[in-house]
Amino acid sequence: MLTSLLVVGVLIVIIPLYIWWKRMPYAHIPGVTQLGPFLPIKLPLVNKYMGGGAESPALEQLFRSGFVKDGVLRITACGVSRLFISDPDLIKDIALTRAKLFPKPPVYDILNIWGENIVSTNDSAWKKHRVVADPAFAENHMNYLVKESAKCINLSINRMEKSRSAFGLVINATEEMQDVTLDIIGKVAFGYDLGVFAPKDPVQPHKMTFENALKLTMTLGILVGGVLPKWARRFFPQTDIALNETELYMRELIKYRMDNLYDTGKHDLLSLLVSSNAEQIKETSLTDQELVSDVFIFLVAGHETSATTLSWMLYELMLNKHVQDKMYEEVKTVLSGLKFDELTVDTYEKLTYTKCAVTETLRKHPPVSGVPKMTRTDTTIGKYLVPKNTEIYLDVAQVQKNEKYWPDAKTFKPERFDPESSEYHKVKSCSFLPFSLGQRKCIGSKFSEIETAILIAYIVLNYEINNPKGDVYMNSKEVLQGDIRTESRITQSPLGLRVELKKRQA
Numbered sequence: 001m002l003t004s005l006l007v008v009g010v011l012i013v014i015i016p017l018y019i020w021w022k023r024m025p026y027a028h029i030p031g032v033t034q035l036g037p038f039l040p041i042k043l044p045l046v047n048k049y050m051g052g053g054a055e056s057p058a059l060e061q062l063f064r065s066g067f068v069k070d071g072v073l074r075i076t077a078c079g080v081s082r083l084f085i086s087d088p089d090l091i092k093d094i095a096l097t098r099a100k101l102f103p104k105p106p107v108y109d110i111l112n113i114w115g116e117n118i119v120s121t122n123d124s125a126w127k128k129h130r131v132v133a134d135p136a137f138a139e140n141h142m143n144y145l146v147k148e149s150a151k152c153i154n155l156s157i158n159r160m161e162k163s164r165s166a167f168g169l170v171i172n173a174t175e176e177m178q179d180v181t182l183d184i185i186g187k188v189a190f191g192y193d194l195g196v197f198a199p200k201d202p203v204q205p206h207k208m209t210f211e212n213a214l215k216l217t218m219t220l221g222i223l224v225g226g227v228l229p230k231w232a233r234r235f236f237p238q239t240d241i242a243l244n245e246t247e248l249y250m251r252e253l254i255k256y257r258m259d260n261l262y263d264t265g266k267h268d269l270l271s272l273l274v275s276s277n278a279e280q281i282k283e284t285s286l287t288d289q290e291l292v293s294d295v296f297i298f299l300v301a302g303h304e305t306s307a308t309t310l311s312w313m314l315y316e317l318m319l320n321k322h323v324q325d326k327m328y329e330e331v332k333t334v335l336s337g338l339k340f341d342e343l344t345v346d347t348y349e350k351l352t353y354t355k356c357a358v359t360e361t362l363r364k365h366p367p368v369s370g371v372p373k374m375t376r377t378d379t380t381i382g383k384y385l386v387p388k389n390t391e392i393y394l395d396v397a398q399v400q401k402n403e404k405y406w407p408d409a410k411t412f413k414p415e416r417f418d419p420e421s422s423e424y425h426k427v428k429s430c431s432f433l434p435f436s437l438g439q440r441k442c443i444g445s446k447f448s449e450i451e452t453a454i455l456i457a458y459i460v461l462n463y464e465i466n467n468p469k470g471d472v473y474m475n476s477k478e479v480l481q482g483d484i485r486t487e488s489r490i491t492q493s494p495l496g497l498r499v500e501l502k503k504r505q506a
């Protein structure tokens with residue numbers, strides 16, 4: 001008994017001392033300290049300031065309350081300090097000028113379910129992945145994406161129409177957009193119909209369809225496969241099956257591509273990736289395992305981010321009728337009468353206003369609200385000394401909401417990106433970074449911009465997007481204030497966003 005009391009007593013003294021000691025090297029950096037660790041949930045008293053991602057309301061509050069000095073905010077949680085950088089000049093310094101000193105932090109290891117990959121590696125290991133992947137994302141391959149995106153949204157529209165009731169057509173936009181972008185990534189990344197809009201049964205020897213395996217892998221699977229040791233997977237039997245099945249499907253698809261290397265009719269990302277890999281010399285080519293891991297990253301990175309952008313765009317269009325009307329005039333002129341197979345990247349280029357609206361959505365609601373980096377050595381950020389191995393977040397959300405760089409930042413205004421408009425605003429360098437910046441910039445930025453513009457263009461061509469009447473959630477005070485609750489998946493999406501789609505008269 002006495003020993004237990006002694007141990008507890010010592011711990012009560014030692015733990016706070018340790019936390020205080022860990023905070024010392026950061027005490028000179030402006031910021032706040034909380035008792036508890038960085039958790040995805042907010043606990044009163046324990047983690048007052050940091051209870052979620054970089055776009056948590058607590059973080060926003062800190063920005064408004066003047067805790068941020070010189071574009072730097074420190075949050076120390078349970079002795080661990082993270083810095084949030086919201087000054088464009090400092091962002092430029094970290095992401096461009098001295099990028100080598102700020103590599104990716106170990107937080108990305110969670111995505112190493114099938115080994116190291118394009119997103120989790122640094123330096124020469126990363127370069128090898130990027131050299132192989134770059135050609136697959138070249139703009140001249142994007143015609144396939146344009147056509148497939150148009151076909152997928154058409155399938156989605158057909159399915160949505162089946163749920164039309166006497167009261168009209170009201171959809172859960174967040175879920176619908178998740179499905180469309182999954183269908184597209186299946187077809188465009190793998191050349192594989194996941195059956196999102198025409199469900200199918202698993203074919204022997206598979207125990208699960210690729211669609212179901214992927215959906216589980218991309219949610220619980222990332223935690224079970226990326227955090228827990230392999231033996232612990234048995235406690236999550238369904239997730240374990242999903243992880244094994246996802247790998248099996250990806251291996252089959254890669255093998256098929258390798259056996260048909262010279263089939264010029266294939267335009268999907270995987271075919272392009274496998275061909276590009278085959279052209280490398282042995283030392284710079286990727287192993288089968290590395291290819292599997294990269295393909296999985298394209299799925300994770302490319303699916304939810306685009307779905308989130310689309311959901312936010314539907315939300316903004318629903319609240320901004322004038323933007324919707326202007327967009328409708330444009331899409332009617334560009335798309336009417338065109339068959340899906342006639343669509344190309346040039347068609348996309350003609351959607352100038354729609355493209356500005358996509359960019360404005362990415363400004364106001366960046367799906368990746370903070371880009372993590374770390375310090376490789378003791379260094380300075382602005383005027384502050386920062387120790388080696390400190391986690392740094394480029395605070396995309398705060399820079400892009402800052403009135404100093406974005407006048408009237410709260411207003412959804414696509415015109416600010418249109419050089420022809422009187423409201424055009426010359427963007428301060430490094431104050432717009434939804435895809436990050438520099439050599440680690442998103443490889444799929446063009447892919448997602450094209451996909452989002454085509455999908456939204458067809459929705460607007462077919463429907464007026466309205467706020468569903470009488471819907472308790474959408475008529476809530478929060479929404480009327482132009483605010484909405486968000487849910488944290490990999491990105492921050494509008495929580496269960498429902499919109500009414502009213503068919504336009506032909």
Ligand code: HEM
Pocket residue numbers: 118119130297298299301302303305306309366367368371372434435436439440441442443444445447448
């Ligand atoms: C709106 C959609 C998207 C957004 C907002 C987005 C955002 C980002 C950001 C911020 C990064 C940098 C992450 C970091 O450095 O920590 C990134 C990297 C990456 N993204 Fe995206 N992304 C989107 C769509 C896509 C798509 C469609 C794909 C592929 C099909 C993709 C594949 C990747 C890959 C592979 C990387 C790692 C690149 C590298 O480190 O070389 N992303 N993305």
